Amino acid sequence: MKNTMNSQISAVHYCLPSERLTNEDLAKRFGEKTVASISRMSGIVERRVARPGVTAADLAVCAAERLLQEKKIERDKIDLLVFASQTPDYQIPATSCIIHNRLRLRQSCASFDINLGCSAYPYTLAVAHGLLVSGAARTALVLNADTISHVLHPGDRSLVTLHGDAAAATLLESTNEPDVGFVGFHFGTDGAGAKHILIPASGTRSPRGEVDAVETTDDNGNISSPHHLQMNGAAVFHFSLYKVPVVIREALDKYRLRIDDLDLVLLHQANRTMDDMIYKALKVPLEKQFYFIEKVGNAAGASTPMLLAEAWRQGRLRPGSKCLIAAFGNGLSWGITIIQWPGVLGQAVQAAVDYIE
Amino acid sequence: MSKSDIPEWDSVATVRLVLSVEQEFGIHLSTDQVADIRDVASLVQAIETSIKR
Numbered sequence: 001m002k003n004t005m006n007s008q009i010s011a012v013h014y015c016l017p018s019e020r021l022t023n024e025d026l027a028k029r030f031g032e033k034t035v036a037s038i039s040r041m042s043g044i045v046e047r048r049v050a051r052p053g054v055t056a057a058d059l060a061v062c063a064a065e066r067l068l069q070e071k072k073i074e075r076d077k078i079d080l081l082v083f084a085s086q087t088p089d090y091q092i093p094a095t096s097c098i099i100h101n102r103l104r105l106r107q108s109c110a111s112f113d114i115n116l117g118c119s120a121y122p123y124t125l126a127v128a129h130g131l132l133v134s135g136a137a138r139t140a141l142v143l144n145a146d147t148i149s150h151v152l153h154p155g156d157r158s159l160v161t162l163h164g165d166a167a168a169a170t171l172l173e174s175t176n177e178p179d180v181g182f183v184g185f186h187f188g189t190d191g192a193g194a195k196h197i198l199i200p201a202s203g204t205r206s207p208r209g210e211v212d213a214v215e216t217t218d219d220n221g222n223i224s225s226p227h228h229l230q231m232n233g234a235a236v237f238h239f240s241l242y243k244v245p246v247v248i249r250e251a252l253d254k255y256r257l258r259i260d261d262l263d264l265v266l267l268h269q270a271n272r273t274m275d276d277m278i279y280k281a282l283k284v285p286l287e288k289q290f291y292f293i294e295k296v297g298n299a300a301g302a303s304t305p306m307l308l309a310e311a312w313r314q315g316r317l318r319p320g321s322k323c324l325i326a327a328f329g330n331g332l333s334w335g336i337t338i339i340q341w342p343g344v345l346g347q348a349v350q351a352a353v354d355y356i357e
Numbered sequence: 358m359s360k361s362d363i364p365e366w367d368s369v370a371t372v373r374l375v376l377s378v379e380q381e382f383g384i385h386l387s388t389d390q391v392a393d394i395r396d397v398a399s400l401v402q403a404i405e406t407s408i409k410r
Contacts (some may be wrong), residue, residue: 190388219395220366233369235388235389235392238375238388291379
């Protein structure tokens with residue numbers, strides 16, 4: 001990336017639905033022993049879940065409004081809006097267009113959706129970055145939001161115990177400041193693994209209206225149906241453990257960096273055990289690790305931007321340092337970005353995170 | 358012996374089993390092979406296929 005023009009993240013904020021789903025609640029549904037065992041593995045004791053009627057777009061608008069207000073950003077300044085989600089308001093039109101109207105952005109603002117799951121954040125940043133450095137836009141609002149709880153079968157203990165809902169808003173601006181902003185990106189896809197995380201009857205391949213929601217129970221007692229998200233947990237876990245360390249090393253090699261050059265390594269918060277094992281494989285020291293999953297669960301596409309926001313709020317972003325963000329999930333898909341923070345880092349957004357209707 | 362016979366045999370247990378056999382036999386199972394493991398027989402078959410590759 002030798003272009004002198006770059007872009008940088010100037011603020012990030014997130015929003016959580018107010019309803020809490022605790023391990024005690026889930027023990028009544030799945031049994032205490034089962035929930036305790038999964039919780040030991042996942043590191044999750046509580047999730048935030050959106051009640052029916054509250055969508056990913058609602059949470060994203062809330063996060064964006066609070067960010068714009070606290071950072072005193074004029075709405076007319078925003079000329080690019082990207083919304084990434086797999087739980088959009090509608091199949092048609094793009095939810096970003098609806099959000100564009102709700103945020104009262106100007107008509108000359110580009111708005112579009114990106115359909116990716118847990119791997120979305122580096123992709124959305126790269127697309128916004130590309131449009132900013134090309135001159136097509138100057139100020140971008142990137143929204144990553146999912147309400148995965150809405151597409152889970154309530155009897156699927158392997159997924160219900162892991163997932164929470166959330167949204168994040170990231171403000172990106174073009175910059176001429178040398179050596180600040182995105183160091184680079186590294187992406188990849190293994191489409192042969194698409195079948196391992198999907199909702200079978202959810203699009204035009206198998207229209208929901210033509211497929212009955214017949215419930216099935218797997219070997220571990222998880223109940224699901226073709227209308228709900230289904231995941232082969234072992235396959236996805238194994239893929240992540242094998243692939244993520246490899247592609248992080250590739251990204252570091254590509255930009256001639258080592259773990260020693262990074263201040264922070266942020267991983268998609270899939271589950272605590274998985275991230276522990278990835279950190280171990282890469283020999284990432286404790287002081288460069290950061291978790292935010294215990295009280296929120298795996299928030300799919302909102303997970304990594306929310307992690308970044310929380311690291312910023314907790315004072316873990318050191319001015320002038322580099323951090324790496326790795327996100328991975330359904331597709332199978334992965335994305336990595338490396339960010340160089342400026343010597344003078346803006347204040348973290350301190351606004352409330354609870355969604356209020 | 359299959360996953361339905363052993364309540365503790367969940368997806369994490371499958372991954373731990375796979376990591377152990379990969380280390381023991383010096384092999385790497387594919388994502389699809391791991392996806393299909395549901396009993397001891399399918400685990401043995403995955404190991405045998407990988408050793409022959």
